Amino acid sequence: MSYIDPETYTSIVNHELRKRILTKLYRSTRDTPISKQELADALGIEYHQLIYQLNHHLRDFWRVKEEQKVRGTRMELIEAAHPYSVFITIGKENGIFLVDPLADLYGPVVRVGARCDQCSEGEAEQCMRFAQSRFDAQTPTPSEKAVLDANNRYPPYRPMDLALLEAIKGIPAGQPCIIDIPCQTCAFLRRTIRIEGL
Numbered sequence: 001m002s003y004i005d006p007e008t009y010t011s012i013v014n015h016e017l018r019k020r021i022l023t024k025l026y027r028s029t030r031d032t033p034i035s036k037q038e039l040a041d042a043l044g045i046e047y048h049q050l051i052y053q054l055n056h057h058l059r060d061f062w063r064v065k066e067e068q069k070v071r072g073t074r075m076e077l078i079e080a081a082h083p084y085s086v087f088i089t090i091g092k093e094n095g096i097f098l099v100d101p102l103a104d105l106y107g108p109v110v111r112v113g114a115r116c117d118q119c120s121e122g123e124a125e126q127c128m129r130f131a132q133s134r135f136d137a138q139t140p141t142p143s144e145k146a147v148l149d150a151n152n153r154y155p156p157y158r159p160m161d162l163a164l165l166e167a168i169k170g171i172p173a174g175q176p177c178i179i180d181i182p183c184q185t186c187a188f189l190r191r192t193i194r195i196e197g198l
Contacts, residue, residue, distance in 0.1 A: 028042065035075055062080060088168075
């Protein structure tokens, strides 16, 4: 979980094509990079439209994984720069706003929720065991509880709730929040893989 500039957040959340590009990029390149032409084809858009968005508005979200020579030209294979990341920004009245390309969630947490909301209570409890080794999940301070309440996040808390709090604390120091939950354990990731047919 990392902080995103409010301007960048707004330029993505208010633009349907940028959201589609990010979601397809993050879901399609979890295991292997993709060419820009393949990404454009998968989205059903023109190559030049994709290139413009990638280079002018989404540059921080992708990287070149490898280059291949094809008929005397250079073809770049790209992937998500931070494949599992959730990007947040803070607004008034403790509002948290997120860009979560892998989960296809864009907007205020109070409205769109978090990726853990897609998991059952049992699945969330299993992931909380991993998260609790990183955070003190049992006793949020009154101010932390106020932040969660303001974003419609109530007990029993889920790993993303704890990550949101830790990410906010890390903003002044520029530190991202990292929760290590093994992929084979994360029900959300297993569903995402199945959705994309990977």
